[in-house]
Amino acid sequence: MINEILQAIIxxxxxxxxxxxxxxxxxxxxxxxxxxxxxxxxxxxPSGILQPLADFLKLLFKEEIIPSHADRVIFLFAPALYFLAxxxxxxxxxxxxxTPLAGFEFDLLAILFLLAYAxxxxxxxxxxxxxxxxxxxxxxxxxQYVSYEIPLVLAIxxxxxxxxxxxxxxxxxxxxxxxxxxxMPFAFGVYIIALMAELEKPPFDIPSAKTEIVAxxxxxxxxxxxxxxxxxxxxxxxxxxxLAVSLFLGGGLGPEVAAVPPPVLYFVYFMVKLxxxxxxxxxxxxxxxxIKIGQATELFWKILxxxxxxxxxxxxxxxxGGVLVAT
Amino acid sequence: MLExxxxxxxxxxxxxxxxxxSSCNGCDIELVASLTPLYDIERFGAILVPSPRHADVLIxxxxxxxxxxxRLRRVYEQVPEPKxxxxxxxxxxxxxxxxxxxxxxxxxxxxxxxxxxxxxCPPRPEAIMYGVLKLLxxxx
Numbered sequence: 238m239i240n241e242i243l244q245a246i247i248x249x250x251x252x253x254x255x256x257x258x259x260x261x262x263x264x265x266x267x268x269x270x271x272x273x274x275x276x277x278x279x280x281x282x283p284s285g286i287l288q289p290l291a292d293f294l295k296l297l298f299k300e301e302i303i304p305s306h307a308d309r310v311i312f313l314f315a316p317a318l319y320f321l322a323x324x325x326x327x328x329x330x331x332x333x334x335x336t337p338l339a340g341f342e343f344d345l346l347a348i349l350f351l352l353a354y355a356x357x358x359x360x361x362x363x364x365x366x367x368x369x370x371x372x373x374x375x376x377x378x379x380x381q382y383v384s385y386e387i388p389l390v391l392a393i394x395x396x397x398x399x400x401x402x403x404x405x406x407x408x409x410x411x412x413x414x415x416x417x418x419x420x421m422p423f424a425f426g427v428y429i430i431a432l433m434a435e436l437e438k439p440p441f442d443i444p445s446a447k448t449e450i451v452a453x454x455x456x457x458x459x460x461x462x463x464x465x466x467x468x469x470x471x472x473x474x475x476x477x478x479x480l481a482v483s484l485f486l487g488g489g490l491g492p493e494v495a496a497v498p499p500p501v502l503y504f505v506y507f508m509v510k511l512x513x514x515x516x517x518x519x520x521x522x523x524x525x526x527x528i529k530i531g532q533a534t535e536l537f538w539k540i541l542x543x544x545x546x547x548x549x550x551x552x553x554x555x556x557x558g559g560v561l562v563a564t
Numbered sequence: 565m566l567e568x569x570x571x572x573x574x575x576x577x578x579x580x581x582x583x584x585x586s587s588c589n590g591c592d593i594e595l596v597a598s599l600t601p602l603y604d605i606e607r608f609g610a611i612l613v614p615s616p617r618h619a620d621v622l623i624x625x626x627x628x629x630x631x632x633x634x635r636l637r638r639v640y641e642q643v644p645e646p647k648x649x650x651x652x653x654x655x656x657x658x659x660x661x662x663x664x665x666x667x668x669x670x671x672x673x674x675x676x677x678x679x680x681x682x683x684x685c686p687p688r689p690e691a692i693m694y695g696v697l698k699l700l701x702x703x704x
Binding site: 281301460 | 569570572573574576577579600601604606607608609613614615617618620642644645646
């Protein structure tokens with residue numbers, strides 16, 4: 238019992254997830270800086286690795302301003318509710334062994350629910366601050382959400398259909414011989430693009446467009462609320478990449494090495510794949526420029542939804558034809 | 565202990581909000597130049613934030629005239645404590661070449677308290693970075 242509580246709180250639970258969020262933020266800034274010919278964070282810790290921690294602490298120690306028109310209750314409590322979503326979802330991902338901390342038979346549905354919950358919380362959060370910039374941002378946020386959600390869910394469902402399981406654990410276990418990405422490369426691509434829209438990374442940083450609407454829905458937040466909202470975005474980054482690894486890249490599965498105990502090996506494989514997926518997103522987000530909200534909606538509805546439907550049809554044909562059935 | 569942690573994080577993460585109080589754009593270009601690959605002020609944790617509510621350091625450029633006075637004060641009040649103000653360039657320091665005009669005062673310090681003046685018309689990016697770092701050295 239004590240052991241499980243410690244696992245949930247420290248490793249591979251909450252504290253580990255937050256530390257990974259900081260690491261992802263640092264890697265993101267370093268990669269972007271390198272690609273632009275800069276150095277990036279340098280003096281805070283070795284190579285600036287403590288920079289996200291310094292940012293987080295500084296915001297915690299700052300004054301928190303509440304706009305006079307804002308809905309005080311939602312404005313103060315919604316950042317905490319928003320923070321819960323990726324943190325809880327992370328407990329369904331197997332990190333140090335084939336069994337996740339809090340997995341159950343239909344946990345993929347719980348993850349889909351938490352994605353919708355996060356979008357809902359961020360919408361009321363954005364509306365609660367009641368300024369003209371956040372109102373525009375909310376409209377864009379909701380439109381972007383209804384755009385990317387369908388392809389995102391279709392891509393996740395493709396993996397579930399092929400592996401004949403609605404739990405992340407079952408989907409990972411079914412990939413011991415063949416990774417899902419080899420069967421459904423387009424579903425993986427659609428998932429990554431939709432994930433970037435969910436995380437509001439360029440080219441989909443439309444709801445937080447710096448040059449158009451100040452800081453988007455983050456405009457009115459300061460101090461503690463801002464630090465947690467930023468942390469949530471970073472943890473969401475980790476969770477999105479971890480889900481991609483579990484659904485398409487075989488989780489922590491890989492060739493066995495005799496000298497290394499299985500949990501350590503599982504963890505190492507998982508981390509390597511996680512960082513690779515993260516790196517793919519860092520490079521894409523630095524290389525691409527923002528598109529318009531209409532273009533984003535067209536991309537998702539007119540191109541990516543048919544692509545993911547075609548991918549589902551392909552997978553169904555494979556299953557019916559008895560070719561390449563997952564174990 | 566907590567105090568030391570707070571000081572450490574404040575020294576390492578100065579987020580800058582830039583307000584153009586009717587500047588000629590000279591200082592603004594030099595400020596943006598300090599973000600470019602040659603100088604890269606992000607090495608010290610400084611980034612340019614889009615909203616004054618996220619900022620720690622307010623950098624004001626330009627001669628503050630009757631039009632921008634109220635707006636400057638309003639933006640200053642939106643920055644959460646602890647906050648610092650840097651007046652960048654000759655105009656922000658004392659009015660510059662526009663000093664004596666009917667609508668120009670004695671610079672930024674007439675309107676809001678200033679922690680650091682960086683003179684020059686415009687100041688070089690090295691001078692801007694030196695000023696920011698010197699200000700950070702005095703952050704308590």
